[in-house]
Amino acid sequence: MGTVGKVTGIGTPVRRKGIKGFLRRTWPLHVMLLPAVVLQFIFGYLPLGGLVIAFKDYKPYDGIWGSKWVGLDHFKFMFEYPDSKQVILNTTLIAGLKIIFNIVVPFCFALLLNEVRRNSVKRTVQTLVYLPYFISWVFLGGILNDMLSTDGIINMLLHNWFGLDPILFLGSGNWFRFIVVLTDVWQQFGFGTIVYLAALAGVNPSLYEAAEVDGANRWRQTLSITIPSLAPIVIVVGTLAIGNIMNAGFDQIFNLYNPLVYDKGDIIDTFVYRTGILNGQYSFGTAVGIFKSIVGFVLIVIGYRVAYKLADYKIF
Amino acid sequence: MYYKTTGYRLFTVLNYCILLLAGILCILPIIHILAISFSASAPANSHLVGLWPVDFNIESYTKTLNNPNFSRAFVISLGRTVLGTFMTMSVIILAGYALSKDASVFKSRNIYAWYFVFTMLFTGGMIPSYIVVRNLHLMDTIWALVLPGAVQVFNMILLMNFFKATPKEMEEAALIDGAGHFTVLFRVYLPLAMPSIATLSLFSIVGNWNAWFDGLLYINNYRNYPLATFLQTIIVQQDFSKLNPDVNELKNISQRTVKAAQIFIGILPVLIVYPFLQRFFVKGIVLGAIKE
Amino acid sequence: MQLKRVSSVLLVSALAFSVTACSGNGNNAQNEPAATKAAAESTNAGGNASATNAAGNVDETGWDGSKYVEPITLTTVKGIGTNYFFKNGETMENNVMQSYMKDNLGIDVKYDWIVTDTNDAYKTKLRLMLSSGEKMPDVITYRGDMETVNMLIDSGQFMDIGDLFDKYAGDNYKKGVELNAYTWLPVTRDGQRMALPVLDYAYNDDMLLWLRQDWMDKLGLQPPKTLADFEAIMDAFVNKDPDGNGKKDTLGIATGFKNTFLGWMGDISWLFGDYGTLPGQWNKSADGTLTYGSIDPGAKQALATLKTWMDKGYISKDSGLKDENGAAELFTKGQAGALVGRNWMPDWPFGDLLNNVPGAKYKGYPLPAGPDGKIGAQSGNPSVNGWMLINKDAKNPEALLRYYNFFFDNWANPEKGSEFENGFAEGYDWAKLPDGTITKDPQKYPDLFPDYADRTHLVEPIYYTLTFEGARQPSLYADTMSKLANGEAPVTPYEIQSAAIRKPENIEAMKIVLEQKDIRMKNYFQGPLTETMKQKNELLNKLINQTYSKIIYGQSPIDEFDTMVDNWKKSGGDQITKEVNDWYNSASSK
Numbered sequence A: 001m002g003t004v005g006k007v008t009g010i011g012t013p014v015r016r017k018g019i020k021g022f023l024r025r026t027w028p029l030h031v032m033l034l035p036a037v038v039l040q041f042i043f044g045y046l047p048l049g050g051l052v053i054a055f056k057d058y059k060p061y062d063g064i065w066g067s068k069w070v071g072l073d074h075f076k077f078m079f080e081y082p083d084s085k086q087v088i089l090n091t092t093l094i095a096g097l098k099i100i101f102n103i104v105v106p107f108c109f110a111l112l113l114n115e116v117r118r119n120s121v122k123r124t125v126q127t128l129v130y131l132p133y134f135i136s137w138v139f140l141g142g143i144l145n146d147m148l149s150t151d152g153i154i155n156m157l158l159h160n161w162f163g164l165d166p167i168l169f170l171g172s173g174n175w176f177r178f179i180v181v182l183t184d185v186w187q188q189f190g191f192g193t194i195v196y197l198a199a200l201a202g203v204n205p206s207l208y209e210a211a212e213v214d215g216a217n218r219w220r221q222t223l224s225i226t227i228p229s230l231a232p233i234v235i236v237v238g239t240l241a242i243g244n245i246m247n248a249g250f251d252q253i254f255n256l257y258n259p260l261v262y263d264k265g266d267i268i269d270t271f272v273y274r275t276g277i278l279n280g281q282y283s284f285g286t287a288v289g290i291f292k293s294i295v296g297f298v299l300i301v302i303g304y305r306v307a308y309k310l311a312d313y314k315i316f
Numbered sequence B: 001m002y003y004k005t006t007g008y009r010l011f012t013v014l015n016y017c018i019l020l021l022a023g024i025l026c027i028l029p030i031i032h033i034l035a036i037s038f039s040a041s042a043p044a045n046s047h048l049v050g051l052w053p054v055d056f057n058i059e060s061y062t063k064t065l066n067n068p069n070f071s072r073a074f075v076i077s078l079g080r081t082v083l084g085t086f087m088t089m090s091v092i093i094l095a096g097y098a099l100s101k102d103a104s105v106f107k108s109r110n111i112y113a114w115y116f117v118f119t120m121l122f123t124g125g126m127i128p129s130y131i132v133v134r135n136l137h138l139m140d141t142i143w144a145l146v147l148p149g150a151v152q153v154f155n156m157i158l159l160m161n162f163f164k165a166t167p168k169e170m171e172e173a174a175l176i177d178g179a180g181h182f183t184v185l186f187r188v189y190l191p192l193a194m195p196s197i198a199t200l201s202l203f204s205i206v207g208n209w210n211a212w213f214d215g216l217l218y219i220n221n222y223r224n225y226p227l228a229t230f231l232q233t234i235i236v237q238q239d240f241s242k243l244n245p246d247v248n249e250l251k252n253i254s255q256r257t258v259k260a261a262q263i264f265i266g267i268l269p270v271l272i273v274y275p276f277l278q279r280f281f282v283k284g285i286v287l288g289a290i291k292e
Numbered sequence C: 001m002q003l004k005r006v007s008s009v010l011l012v013s014a015l016a017f018s019v020t021a022c023s024g025n026g027n028n029a030q031n032e033p034a035a036t037k038a039a040a041e042s043t044n045a046g047g048n049a050s051a052t053n054a055a056g057n058v059d060e061t062g063w064d065g066s067k068y069v070e071p072i073t074l075t076t077v078k079g080i081g082t083n084y085f086f087k088n089g090e091t092m093e094n095n096v097m098q099s100y101m102k103d104n105l106g107i108d109v110k111y112d113w114i115v116t117d118t119n120d121a122y123k124t125k126l127r128l129m130l131s132s133g134e135k136m137p138d139v140i141t142y143r144g145d146m147e148t149v150n151m152l153i154d155s156g157q158f159m160d161i162g163d164l165f166d167k168y169a170g171d172n173y174k175k176g177v178e179l180n181a182y183t184w185l186p187v188t189r190d191g192q193r194m195a196l197p198v199l200d201y202a203y204n205d206d207m208l209l210w211l212r213q214d215w216m217d218k219l220g221l222q223p224p225k226t227l228a229d230f231e232a233i234m235d236a237f238v239n240k241d242p243d244g245n246g247k248k249d250t251l252g253i254a255t256g257f258k259n260t261f262l263g264w265m266g267d268i269s270w271l272f273g274d275y276g277t278l279p280g281q282w283n284k285s286a287d288g289t290l291t292y293g294s295i296d297p298g299a300k301q302a303l304a305t306l307k308t309w310m311d312k313g314y315i316s317k318d319s320g321l322k323d324e325n326g327a328a329e330l331f332t333k334g335q336a337g338a339l340v341g342r343n344w345m346p347d348w349p350f351g352d353l354l355n356n357v358p359g360a361k362y363k364g365y366p367l368p369a370g371p372d373g374k375i376g377a378q379s380g381n382p383s384v385n386g387w388m389l390i391n392k393d394a395k396n397p398e399a400l401l402r403y404y405n406f407f408f409d410n411w412a413n414p415e416k417g418s419e420f421e422n423g424f425a426e427g428y429d430w431a432k433l434p435d436g437t438i439t440k441d442p443q444k445y446p447d448l449f450p451d452y453a454d455r456t457h458l459v460e461p462i463y464y465t466l467t468f469e470g471a472r473q474p475s476l477y478a479d480t481m482s483k484l485a486n487g488e489a490p491v492t493p494y495e496i497q498s499a500a501i502r503k504p505e506n507i508e509a510m511k512i513v514l515e516q517k518d519i520r521m522k523n524y525f526q527g528p529l530t531e532t533m534k535q536k537n538e539l540l541n542k543l544i545n546q547t548y549s550k551i552i553y554g555q556s557p558i559d560e561f562d563t564m565v566d567n568w569k570k571s572g573g574d575q576i577t578k579e580v581n582d583w584y585n586s587a588s589s590k
Helices: A004-008 A017-024 A027-055 A060-066 A073-080 A084-114 A119-134 A137-148 A153-162 A173-201 A205-213 A218-242 A250-256 A259-265 A268-279 A282-311 B006-037 B041-045 B059-066 B070-099 B109-121 B126-135 B153-164 B169-176 B181-192 B194-210 B213-218 B227-233 B256-277 B279-291 C008-012 C031-053 C096-105 C121-131 C146-154 C162-168 C171-178 C213-219 C227-239 C269-273 C297-312 C324-332 C350-356 C399-410 C474-485 C493-501 C504-515 C531-552 C560-588
Strands: C072-080 C107-116 C139-142 C196-199 C208-212 C251-254 C282-284 C290-292 C336-341 C362-365 C384-390
Touching: A027 A060, A027 A073, A027 A282, A027 B070, A027 B109, A027 B126, A027 B181, A060 C121, A060 C146, A073 A084, A073 A282, A084 A119, A084 A173, A084 A218, A084 A259, A084 A268, A084 B006, A119 A173, A119 B006, A119 B256, A137 A153, A137 A173, A137 A250, A137 B006, A137 B256, A173 A218, A173 A250, A173 A259, A173 B006, A173 B153, A173 B194, A173 B279, A205 A218, A218 A282, A218 B153, A250 A268, A259 C531, A268 A282, A268 C531, A282 B109, B006 B256, B041 B256, B041 C324, B041 C350, B059 B070, B059 B256, B070 B109, B070 B153, B070 B181, B070 B194, B070 B227, B109 B153, B126 B213, B126 C121, B153 B194, B169 B181, B181 B194, B194 B227, B194 B256, B194 B279, B213 B227, B213 C121, B227 B256, B256 B279, C072 C121, C072 C139, C072 C399, C096 C107, C096 C399, C107 C121, C107 C399, C121 C139, C121 C146, C139 C146, C146 C384, C162 C399, C171 C196, C171 C399, C196 C399, C208 C213, C208 C227, C208 C504, C213 C227, C213 C362, C227 C251, C227 C297, C227 C336, C251 C324, C269 C297, C290 C560, C297 C531, C297 C560, C324 C336, C324 C350, C362 C504, C474 C493, C474 C504, C531 C560
Parallel strands: C072 C107, C251 C336
Antiparallel strands: C139 C384, C196 C384, C208 C336, C208 C362, C282 C290
16 A cells, blocks of 8 residues: 555655756756747737737727727726626536536546446447537537427426426526536536546556455455545646636537526626627626636635645646 | 455446446437438428438538538648647647656746646637737648647646656666656656556547637638538528528528538547547556556 | 637637737738739729720729729638539639629739638638738628628728719619618718618518418418407417327417517517517607617517417427527427518428428418507618728729629629520529520539539529629519519519529518518617617616516516616616617718
8 A cells, every 4th residue: 555655646756866966957857848838938928918908998990009098997897797796606606516526427437437347348438428528519509408498308208207397497597507517517527537547547557456465345445546546636637627617618508598597597708798799898808808817817826725735736 | 356246246237337327328419419410401400300310311421521622621630630639749748747847856847837827727819819820920821720729738737747646666767777858758758658648649639620710710711721610611500680591592501410410520530549549548557567 | 628628609709808909000911912913903004094095985993984994903801601602623713703803894803811601700800800900901891790890990991982982883773772761871970981781682581470371271260460360370279289190289489589589580579569669679759769669668568468378388488498590490390380580481491391291381471460450570671781891092992883883784683685694604503405495403414514513502603792692683572572473474584583483482471571561660770889888788688688588487577577677777778768869860860
């Protein structure tokens, strides 16, 4: 069991006298980072100048510098908007649930797949669960609308099996939230599973053999080898995911929502879409975007610190 | 052996049931989409197709494949996917390795790390990006499709963590032999990290294959679109709120079947490439075993 | 993993999140050659023109009455529609239309960029161009939302085309524009006309009632005159098992109001019209001021009626979740017995109905009148389907009008025996069989239609024109259809063609539309968004849509309507009403 720590990479590399000097010689590392740094500067940082329009009354034809400064007006407008509290609450709730389940479900699923000893089955299932990831929400929205309509297959089954009256799934707020989270997890969990399986593939089999010799049963092995091996990746994925707390999934909501569920299902992005795009309010949209990014960034910083404090693990 | 106990056998049965159920839940919509793509347009447009084609025909595929721009778009996409994946993987492998070094030996790593993480959240958006690409004179070149998205920060961080999880004994052995960072990376880390590299390559391949909006932005000649962009453009969500359509225009509107075929074409590389990449999962384990 | 995931719709909308532009000088380098070339060519043309001017009949622009003596260049950008098909070897830049216009009119059209125009691609590229300060081409033609047109106008890069129009527009074009007094309103700024309208056929988006005639016959029902009649019909459709499958699974009328109560298909606004108002638009009240239809007391009555329809199962329980396409599907899969839509629906999507339900028949009827005899339906707006803007710096701004004139005079309604009698070019969109008859079937006669890439579609060069489909005389379509409906024999090539391709139900429907044309209720507000609209439209629309849906679904009592009206007024509605009336007074005083 003592090797677990080393396998998962928690802790610092062992330093020895002979190689100390080599490790200090960091110029090759800078060279290795150079392409990424340069590319990211050009395509990531240069365009950031455009964010300045959040503080301007941007008119496309005036250009970014020609447009008038308005300071924090757009931010004020956002917070004073009568619906903004509700919309932010909806977003946080939906996104939060998605984040949690999008970690838990793939994690459990990867554990289950890990117990499959037949490689063909393992690979097939792994491929199958990845497929929903590729169906666009425009199309998926159509399928769900069919399935969940009052005379759709779901209501038909509920009626035949339990004698229930048709439920207007997408037309009632709580059902709507439930379905949004459920279908998102369904669509994404294959992706997450693959990441975890990649991590599991790196676990040294001799650890299990050693545990076997020690008389640990499979559950014991899962607890003391498999899960700790996955822990760092789960922490990384989880921390990065909370940066998404303001992104509840525009494509999905946009293709499923309707006026009946505005109060429970309207999120920041759909709200901005209705104001910004339809009326050409670019500056306002950018201001909201900055607000979302700041919240996400702060949460990632906090997550980073917490992970470091609690698990003694630096995620990046 | 643990898998011979009764308890574990029971679990295996249960486990297979769960996996089977999950597999069915994920494959049904795909079958539904396939059925639509092989149906006549009338029942498809009216949402009358279930899991089996209605009035079987392959028009949606022939229509797509017969388009004079299809093969060209296919080749462009292939090139873009190969080049893009190669670029992304090279960049993130190099950067991921450097970042996997501890701050105690590589002091500036934290600055680099935050430099990248920042861009995950703050992006300039479409128009500034467009201006950058244009001013670099990349418009209408394959580089406009490959370079802007080459640094996948999320994947880079994942890879960095996979590297961190790599046992350090071999690295140390190599270092004692006088190897440099590049040697250590290519001789020690890469072979050990094959499962993760295969996984991230897969993400990069499907990402490149299915990206369509950049083609629209950066390619000014529609005949040079990559496949995903091309496929997007043969489908229309017609909105006649402002338009008076022509009889001839109206005949072209049965697009639901084509859209279904398009989704299927988008999935294809996964079905083709993924099983191949999965072989590296086993290899990774074997290599890992050798070193102990 | 979602951080970087690019979502299609959001990306298109990314415009809103993040926009910048370099200063106006950051012109696209690659545009320069074209521009310089154009300049060079037109100087060239000018030089020649003055030379030939001595001969007498060439005007100062180098036009000799039928063509530019020295070809001029017109730069533009292009969104290729899905109806554009090319022969092998031909492209947007190089095709039979291009060379025809160059050879016969001396107008050489050059494209700065070309995009396949689906999913708003053309609009996106156009806005990008505008936002990044690129040089605009000589001509921009745009079809779609007014917001983009306003943005182009406000950019200040395009000219007031008023004088140009007065001086160069041909009679046919002028006649078409004058057909409606309000044609110029949307693009008028301080009395200046900032864009040229692309004309379309009139009455084409008027609404009428489509009924399943086979159900009507089976149940022995009479055509509806009033709303009460219609409700009786719907009741029979729902309860008397018209499709004969023994199940109570049919609907009265197909409608969907997920996005709007003023839809373009499966429309329900006519029910509001039966109570004297139309939702989502600005109607003229008795005292001559403009009022917003959605808050009219008539709307409350319409909602109450709609709620009873929902309760009785006349409309689908999912109507609140369906958009226009979703509504039409209820009809085309044979579930609903009625649908309110436009005259051309037999061509699409009713073909799907005939495919899905063997033996199905449909027929158009006038809209039924409300309890007080009131009746009203959308439309009545100018028959314009796009706008054309001309660059201030264009060397030959008048060339576009000459281009358009050519098609009005020769294409829109060609004489018998004239050049375009059968189509644009032989071997492209028509061919002559050995016995002299005209065919338009490339699949059957591959030899007569050489070099086709895809034989399932006719290659129609007319769509390659700058002006979308050559030219259309607004009154022609409706006039022809009513002529045909009255049993007159088709005479002109246009009439003969219409008789051949239009379905009888379509022709009949157009006659109904013309007969009921007095029920049209126009949207009187045609200006750009007002200041308060920009700030409050989202809030107010959300308030209305939410309240409407909840009332219909019984989630809110009907009196919630009055609270909504109060809120609407308080939250900016009153201010918007004032702004709209100010605009109307200033616009109509001219």
